Amino acid sequence: MSDREALYEGKAKIVYTSSTEDALILHFKDDTSAFDGEKVEQLARKGEVNNAFNAFIMEYLQSEGVPTHFIRRLDARESLVRRLDMIPVECVVRNRAAGSLTKRLGIEEGRVLEPPTLEFFLKNDALHDPMINTSHIRTFGWASAEEVEAMRRWTMRVNTLLKALFAKADLILVDFKLEFGRFQGELYLGDEFSPDGCRLWDAHSLEKMDKDRFRRNLGGVVEAYQEVAQRLGVAL
CATH class of the missing domain: 3.30.470.20 (ATP-grasp fold, B domain)
Structure with missing residues (x-):
């Protein structure tokens, strides 16, 4: 996954290509913004917490029959998802x-x-x-x-x-x-x-x-x- 390309950077995440065409990598940043980007700060560990939180919720929803793009958490800040x-x-x-x-x-x-x-x-x-x-x-x-x-x-x-x-x-x-x-x-x-x-x-x-x-x-x-x-x- 070292040859990955950044496809999009938003307020709280960066979306990268992965080693397969049908999947992407979500990188959760520490950046926090409000009011359409007028207020922006970096909050230590926020990206790690949100990545873990999101994985937990997505896995729970999948267990209850909700179709989600989530595949698996890769590390503290990144998760693999289907390319939608x-x-x-x-x-x-x-x-x-x-x-x-x-x-x-x-x-x-x-x-x-x-x-x-x-x-x-x-x-x-x-x-x-x-x-x-x-x-x-x-x-x-x-x-x-x-x-x-x-x-x-x-x-x-x-x-x-x-x-x-x-x-x-x-x-x-x-x-x-x-x-x-x-x-x-x-x-x-x-x-x-x-x-x-x-x-x-x-x-x-x-x-x-x-x-x-x-x-x-x-x-x-x-x-x-x-x-x-x-x-x-x-x-x-």
Whole structure:
């Protein structure tokens, strides 16, 4: 894998080619950003924690029948994944009101949403990831009607599974985003699942245990990620 090529570098990961055409390597960085890259810092060990966290969640979802791109963890910072043709749509589930939803709709933070909401956003940094609907997705050819329904179905299934998993660790899964892609004609869950892309609150104190600690200058970002991992039984 020494001849690998960097295909893409994002805010928190670098994607490399691997020794096989159908697989890629995800390298988890220590970089942490917020507000469309306006705030950026490096937090020691964050990449290692997120790599281990993501591997744990992906393996758990696979054990429950969710198709994911994850193959295996290679080392402390890298994982091997299937090479997907990514759909440029983020699927966001909200179990409680937080973040942009509170601003858009004037709803108090923490309100329980029953049933949970599912929103779609176009993955486009230049446009600040605008909110879209299923009609946009189909009209502009980002995904077929069948794929949209599959993304909806798998996203809600993941929500059911992970809400229960985090609840056992005395954590509330407030919201999260998922991305999907195609591999050999089938839809797979792609990208990553870590505290960078979800909100997690302590079930008793409602303390924030996710990237909101970075966004709101609360400190202890990596320490919170580590505590979440330890509660779940993730080997760091």
